Amino acid sequence: MAERTPSAVTVVPPGGLACGLVLPAVAQSRLIAQEWERSAGPTEILRVARACDDHGFFYVAVCDHIAIPRDKADAMSTTWYDPIATLGFVAAATERVRLLSYVYVLPYRHPLASAKSFATLDRLSAGRVILGVGAGHLEDEFAALGIEFRGRGGVLDEAIDAVSDALRNEYPEHTGPRWSLRGFGVGPRPVQSPRPPIWIGGSTESALRRAAVRGDGWLPQGTPRMGLAAAIRTIREHREKARGADPIEIGANSERLYVGKPAFELGPDARAGSGAEIASRLRALRALGVSHLGVRFRTRSCDELVEQIAAFASEVMPHLRD
Numbered sequence: 001m002a003e004r005t006p007s008a009v010t011v012v013p014p015g016g017l018a019c020g021l022v023l024p025a026v027a028q029s030r031l032i033a034q035e036w037e038r039s040a041g042p043t044e045i046l047r048v049a050r051a052c053d054d055h056g057f058f059y060v061a062v063c064d065h066i067a068i069p070r071d072k073a074d075a076m077s078t079t080w081y082d083p084i085a086t087l088g089f090v091a092a093a094t095e096r097v098r099l100l101s102y103v104y105v106l107p108y109r110h111p112l113a114s115a116k117s118f119a120t121l122d123r124l125s126a127g128r129v130i131l132g133v134g135a136g137h138l139e140d141e142f143a144a145l146g147i148e149f150r151g152r153g154g155v156l157d158e159a160i161d162a163v164s165d166a167l168r169n170e171y172p173e174h175t176g177p178r179w180s181l182r183g184f185g186v187g188p189r190p191v192q193s194p195r196p197p198i199w200i201g202g203s204t205e206s207a208l209r210r211a212a213v214r215g216d217g218w219l220p221q222g223t224p225r226m227g228l229a230a231a232i233r234t235i236r237e238h239r240e241k242a243r244g245a246d247p248i249e250i251g252a253n254s255e256r257l258y259v260g261k262p263a264f265e266l267g268p269d270a271r272a273g274s275g276a277e278i279a280s281r282l283r284a285l286r287a288l289g290v291s292h293l294g295v296r297f298r299t300r301s302c303d304e305l306v307e308q309i310a311a312f313a314s315e316v317m318p319h320l321r322d
Contacts, residue, residue: 020059103134115166127191212238217249275315
């Protein structure tokens with residue numbers, strides 16, 4: 001059974017549009033990483049995380065893959081930083097910014113192991129964790145880990161319930177088709193009460209329904225086939241049926257942005273402009289019901305990314321407040 005609570009665990013500040021950033025270099029897929037990220041590493045990761053912390057970004061995020069099949073490595077690369085280790089590294093160098101897994105593949109792990117990792121991270125970061133979770137999509141990766149690919153949605157559903165219970169309760173009690181948790185305690189306990197928020201990723205119909213029923217928030221993976229507005233309507237319809245008036249924090253991702261006038265060709269699917277011009281496009285997302293936005297920039301170096309973070313904070317973010 002899905003968890004039923006009197007109210008959702010909400011963390012996004014009311015009003016306006018909270019903005020976050022997936023850290024550079026942590027996922028060096030040629031599909032998403034920019035050229036300069038291929039030689040970047042811990043120094044650049046920390047520098048960007050600190051810039052986000054200093055300039056009022058709501059979260060920094062890290063993706064999740066364990067092992068990439070050789071036949072997909074040319075496109076995806078094999079470099080995907082572990083989310084728990086990386087967010088712990090970042091936590092020690094920042095003070096305010098939230099730490100998001102975007103997204104952690106829960107079916108790869110036992111729920112007690114996942115709960116232990118995120119509870120520890122929440123304790124070490126003084127309560128800044130957002131647990132973003134998803135079903136996973138790479139069938140060969142599941143096979144390498146000895147996990148059934150088909151039926152992973154059901155595994156994820158049960159894992160969310162079990163992890164949520166273990167984050168709420170020192171001695172979780174869960175009985176399901178795969179796991180039975182009873183009589184064992186999990187510590188350290190997270191700082192956030194009743195638990196860190198759980199945002200659910202995915203843009204399929206089943207993922208939208210899962211986010212509505214089990215999640216505190218939704219993280220899109222790519223563009224929903226039905227379109228963002230229709231996806232949000234679907235989530236809200238399922239939410240009302242399953243959880244009544246419980247709020248849910250709705251996410252979106254920006255196109256590639258450049259604040260100001262670039263001195264290079266941005267390429268397709270990118271936008272440049274003044275702070276007010278960019279903000280006007282992003283406010284349209286807010287009007288759809290989006291509360292938190294993953295911001296993506298087109299840049300040629302870490303220096304330029306840090307500059308863009310500062311420019312976005314000073315020139316765009318003031319226009320995004322209600």
